Amino acid sequence: MILLTATGITKKFDAKTAVKQIDLTVQAGQLVAFLGPNGAGKSTTINLLTGTIAPTAGTIEMAGFKPDNRQYQKQIGVVFQKSVLDNQLTVWQNLKSRADMYQGVTLTPESELITAFGLTSILKQTYGTLSGGQRRRVDITRALIHQPKLLFLDEPSTGLDIQTRTVIWQTLNQLRQQQGLTIILTTHYLEESAEADFVYVIDHGQIIAADTVEQLQVTYAQSQLMIETDYPEVVLSQLAPEWRVLQTNHQLQIALPDDQQAIALLTKVRSVVTHFEFRQGNMDDIFMALTGKEIR
Numbered sequence: 001m002i003l004l005t006a007t008g009i010t011k012k013f014d015a016k017t018a019v020k021q022i023d024l025t026v027q028a029g030q031l032v033a034f035l036g037p038n039g040a041g042k043s044t045t046i047n048l049l050t051g052t053i054a055p056t057a058g059t060i061e062m063a064g065f066k067p068d069n070r071q072y073q074k075q076i077g078v079v080f081q082k083s084v085l086d087n088q089l090t091v092w093q094n095l096k097s098r099a100d101m102y103q104g105v106t107l108t109p110e111s112e113l114i115t116a117f118g119l120t121s122i123l124k125q126t127y128g129t130l131s132g133g134q135r136r137r138v139d140i141t142r143a144l145i146h147q148p149k150l151l152f153l154d155e156p157s158t159g160l161d162i163q164t165r166t167v168i169w170q171t172l173n174q175l176r177q178q179q180g181l182t183i184i185l186t187t188h189y190l191e192e193s194a195e196a197d198f199v200y201v202i203d204h205g206q207i208i209a210a211d212t213v214e215q216l217q218v219t220y221a222q223s224q225l226m227i228e229t230d231y232p233e234v235v236l237s238q239l240a241p242e243w244r245v246l247q248t249n250h251q252l253q254i255a256l257p258d259d260q261q262a263i264a265l266l267t268k269v270r271s272v273v274t275h276f277e278f279r280q281g282n283m284d285d286i287f288m289a290l291t292g293k294e295i296r
């Protein structure tokens with residue numbers, strides 16, 4: 001089921017076109033990643049989808065509502081790169097004042113969300129004195145208080161250690177399973193986009209690829225098998241014609257679809273192989289192949 005559709009969205013800031021003619025469809029319950037280098041237009045796209053800024057052209061719709069509609073806003077939760085919480089207030093005051101903005105939302109210090117994100121021991125601390133990881137957990141909790149259908153996370157893991165990232169993702173995955181929460185995130189972390197159900201690769205304000213991780217992998221990130229041999233011609237004679245090969249003297253670098261093909265090939269040529277290495281294609285390769293840049 002389609003939850004959100006964006007058609008031909010464009011955003012110009014004076015002479016600069018930050019987003020050009022982007023089309024997006026987000027299925028309910030999915031984890032969707034926007035992957036792109038610095039300045040690609042990811043945050044601008046999120047700002048458009050959350051109604052924080054208005055598009056220069058194009059339309060955005062969720063269940064028949066536009067971003068400037070109250071019904072649209074009730075269905076989304078947003079965590080921006082820069083926190084919008086009050087530094088002077090305690091964690092509890094920040095969260096409670098947010099909960100009080102919604103009818104029918106009750107929040108207590110024992111609420112599941114508060115315990116799930118590990119906030120119990122910091123509820124009385126002022127937000128301004130929290131560590132980066134603690135702040136991010138509070139930010140996400142605040143965005144989820146009214147049980148939105150769709151959560152936007154703009155670079156949720158930047159600057160966080162692995163433990164904090166794990167806690168956050170365990171809790172979010174639980175909410176996805178229990179409540180069918182849909183998540184749109186922007187990220188530079190390749191492992192985060194590798195977990196996504198669907199990835200939009202964005203560069204220079206445009207979508208340059210839109211697919212599942214598996215399909216992107218097949219198209220842009222073939223696995224590599226490195227073989228060292230004194231008899232390269234024997235190995236070459238066993239390769240499928242569509243496999244790309246780079247030969248440097250006694251070394252062959254072969255791009256093939258998967259590890260099963262690598263095992264089958266190695267089995268056939270094992271008597272002439274002196275050394276081999278196998279590396280599975282990953283999001284890094286996809287990113288490189290599409291943008292020509294390493295992700296930073």
Ligand SMILES: Nc1ncnc2c1ncn2[C@@H]1O[C@H](COP(=O)(O)OP(=O)(O)OP(=O)(O)O)[C@@H](O)[C@H]1O
Pocket residue numbers: 013016017018036037038039040041042043044045
């Ligand atoms: N308010 C603004 N005024 C002028 N230019 C802007 C504005 N906001 C964004 N831009 C420009 O639009 C382009 C896209 O920026 P955006 O922040 O969307 O990129 P991003 O992909 O989120 O980058 P990052 O990964 O560094 O956060 C950049 O060139 C940026 O300088």
